[in-house]
Amino acid sequence: xxxxxxxxxxxxxxxYIGSKAFDVFLIIFMLFLSIIFLYPFLHVVAVxxxxxxxxxxxxxTFYPKELFLxxxxxxxxxxxxxxxxxxxxxxxxxxxxxxxxLNSLLAYVMMIPDFVFxxxxxxxxxxxxxFGGGTVPMYILIRNLxxxxxxxxxxxxxxxxxxxxxxxxxxxxxxxLEIREAARIDGxxxxxxxTMIYAPxxxxxxxxxxxxxxxxxxxxxFDFMLYIxxxxxxxxxxxxxxxxxxxxxxxxTQQMISxxxxxxLNVKYAGVIAxxxxxxxxxxxxxxxxxxxxxxxxxxx
Amino acid sequence: MTKKSKAAVPAASxxxxxxxxxxxxxxxxxxxxxWKQKTLLLMAFVPVMFVVVFNYIPMYGILIAFxxxxxxxxxxxxxxxxxxxxxxxxxxxxxxSGRVIWNTFKLGILQxxxxxxxxxAFAILLNELKGNTYxxxxxxxxxxxxxxxxxxxxxLLNGFxxxxxxxxxxxxxxxxxxxxxxxxxxxxxPMYIGSAVWQTVGWGSIIYLSALSNVDTSLYDVANIDGxxxxxxxxxxxxxxxxxxxxxLLIMNMGGILNTGFTKVLLMQNNTNRSALDTLGTxxxxxxxxxxxxxxxxxxxxxxxxxxFVMVYATNAITRKINSENSMW
Numbered sequence: 001x002x003x004x005x006x007x008x009x010x011x012x013x014x015x016y017i018g019s020k021a022f023d024v025f026l027i028i029f030m031l032f033l034s035i036i037f038l039y040p041f042l043h044v045v046a047v048x049x050x051x052x053x054x055x056x057x058x059x060x061t062f063y064p065k066e067l068f069l070x071x072x073x074x075x076x077x078x079x080x081x082x083x084x085x086x087x088x089x090x091x092x093x094x095x096x097x098x099x100x101x102l103n104s105l106l107a108y109v110m111m112i113p114d115f116v117f118x119x120x121x122x123x124x125x126x127x128x129x130x131f132g133g134g135t136v137p138m139y140i141l142i143r144n145l146x147x148x149x150x151x152x153x154x155x156x157x158x159x160x161x162x163x164x165x166x167x168x169x170x171x172x173x174x175x176x177l178e179i180r181e182a183a184r185i186d187g188x189x190x191x192x193x194x195t196m197i198y199a200p201x202x203x204x205x206x207x208x209x210x211x212x213x214x215x216x217x218x219x220x221x222f223d224f225m226l227y228i229x230x231x232x233x234x235x236x237x238x239x240x241x242x243x244x245x246x247x248x249x250x251x252x253t254q255q256m257i258s259x260x261x262x263x264x265l266n267v268k269y270a271g272v273i274a275x276x277x278x279x280x281x282x283x284x285x286x287x288x289x290x291x292x293x294x295x296x297x298x299x300x301x
Numbered sequence: 302m303t304k305k306s307k308a309a310v311p312a313a314s315x316x317x318x319x320x321x322x323x324x325x326x327x328x329x330x331x332x333x334x335x336w337k338q339k340t341l342l343l344m345a346f347v348p349v350m351f352v353v354v355f356n357y358i359p360m361y362g363i364l365i366a367f368x369x370x371x372x373x374x375x376x377x378x379x380x381x382x383x384x385x386x387x388x389x390x391x392x393x394x395x396x397x398s399g400r401v402i403w404n405t406f407k408l409g410i411l412q413x414x415x416x417x418x419x420x421x422a423f424a425i426l427l428n429e430l431k432g433n434t435y436x437x438x439x440x441x442x443x444x445x446x447x448x449x450x451x452x453x454x455x456x457l458l459n460g461f462x463x464x465x466x467x468x469x470x471x472x473x474x475x476x477x478x479x480x481x482x483x484x485x486x487x488x489x490x491p492m493y494i495g496s497a498v499w500q501t502v503g504w505g506s507i508i509y510l511s512a513l514s515n516v517d518t519s520l521y522d523v524a525n526i527d528g529x530x531x532x533x534x535x536x537x538x539x540x541x542x543x544x545x546x547x548x549x550l551l552i553m554n555m556g557g558i559l560n561t562g563f564t565k566v567l568l569m570q571n572n573t574n575r576s577a578l579d580t581l582g583t584x585x586x587x588x589x590x591x592x593x594x595x596x597x598x599x600x601x602x603x604x605x606x607x608x609x610f611v612m613v614y615a616t617n618a619i620t621r622k623i624n625s626e627n628s629m630w
């Protein structure tokens with residue numbers, strides 16, 4: 001025991017020194033990793049704002065060289081970025097409203113201990129967590145329902161999900177049932193108990209899942225690409241894809257690129273920045289609530 | 302004969318009658334309860350209908366994998382194929398199928414091999430890091446790549462891999478020649494896997510870190526008294542703590558092995574690498590949505606789902622053999 005105590009206090013002990021060295025190594029290693037996480041973003045901003053000459057000669061690192069705003073000018077002049085923003089916001093709001101309301105309704109009912117169909121509905125939901133129809137049957141359904149090329153095709157299918165219902169239910173179960181009983185004695189109906197008592201007490205839950213939904217729509221691509229073809233209905237990721245894959249649609253831009261006034265990367269990276277900037281703006285909230293959401297899901301789901 | 306049975310019925314049902322009246326009472330009680338809970342049922346109705354329409358109808362739609370699907374006749378009205386497994390036969394006889402399946406497995410296994418251990422290692426190292434503020438800053442930064450969409454990632458990879466891109470700047474710096482990495486399939490795997498690790502290492506570590514934050518700190522005190530060094534503490538305290546989380550996530554990862562990053566592959570494909578990079582995901586998309594061969598594509602999708610299920614089941618069985626406490630069921 002006496003010897004062991006020495007280990008902690010004696011700086012000459014090799015275990016102690018090894019441990020200290022490891023601490024220093026960790027600090028440097030984590031710094032290195034942080035740079036790897038951040039550098040690409042800085043580089044993209046830098047390149048999007050640099051002149052063609054500097055980009056071609058590979059001199060741009062993490063700050064703009066020979067400041068050039070043409071990429072952004074062309075982006076907002078020739079592409080429907082603003083329309084893309086607007087569409088994405090509308091879809092995000094609708095999608096969030098649907099998912100929060102519908103999941104809450106079912107989760108509330110499923111939480112009530114003596115609800116008659118609790119078991120069957122549980123099983124009914126659980127099955128959907130393990131089996132699904134797949135891309136094509138879903139595609140056929142969307143076409144048959146007449147939702148093709150409308151925003152409803154991306155809003156409705158994911159509105160209710162078993163996983164969300166179970167997480168909401170776990171959250172609601174954390175609220176004392178006595179409050180519900182008291183409200184019932186006062187003559188409140190089930191619906192008003194949900195809207196006037198449970199919903200206001202679940203702000204953190206709604207913040208988390210609201211953000212999940214908003215980010216899901218903002219970053220969503222596959223369903224949108226599958227179902228939405230009207231250029232007027234395109235969301236931001238579809239607009240970015242258009243810019244990234246097919247710059248030739250933008251006649252003036254293409255001309256500037258071929259005459260060496262601008263680099264391809266100016267426009268592409270400007271598009272990238274326009275797409276991720278709003279997400280980075282709300283990042284502090286994302287980080288806070290998403291982390292919580294992950295843990296709620298991990299522990300109770 | 303009819304007379305005989307008629308006579309026999311009352312005698313036999315005398316006992317039953319009591320039972321059925323009891324049942325009737327039970328049913329009445331149940332119906333009364335249902336009636337009392339009509340508001341709740343009404344509240345549950347719309348969400349349940351959503352699940353029926355958007356989860357169960359597509360499941361039913363899988364039937365077309367075995368049918369000569371005609372949109373005008375619908376799923377049920379279309380004729381059964383002869384033989385019923387014809388679409389599967391066509392798929393397995395196709396010269397490309399072997400390659401597509403192999404590509405998918407290769408990509409899925411590479412992805413799990415790299416993106417699965419990385420967050421664990423990161424979480425353990427973060428856990429060892431001294432200084433709470435620094436730790437929080439590193440964590441916050443590490444989550445950012447997770448919020449980058451697949452379209453942005455692919456746009457970035459395309460830009461970074463181009464002759465003037467970041468990757469080539471690095472190559473240049475290291476004295477290597479600039480190459481167009483988007484041309485052909487050579488650089489696809491490093492770019493695909495590398496970016497996947499970049500995106501998941503921080504975010505994936507959350508779940509392990511939260512498991513580690515629940516460790517009883519007295520365990521560390523005991524270890525210190527016993528004179529355990531850093532590595533011994535990691536081995537005896539940290540590893541056992543995260544083992545259950547690790548196994549469950551591994552099982553889930555194995556289940557998704559054939560679904561890996563289908564959208565990302567689709568977005569990274571171009572004319573120079575398309576055939577080399579076909580996976581089951583892009584194959585079903587190409588056949589089903591682009592070429593409109595709904596039934597055939599559904600059959601391939603069903604094959605993928607079955608394989609995924611088997612993978613989960615097998616991984617779980619293996620885990621249960623090793624340590625039954627950590628298996629999923």
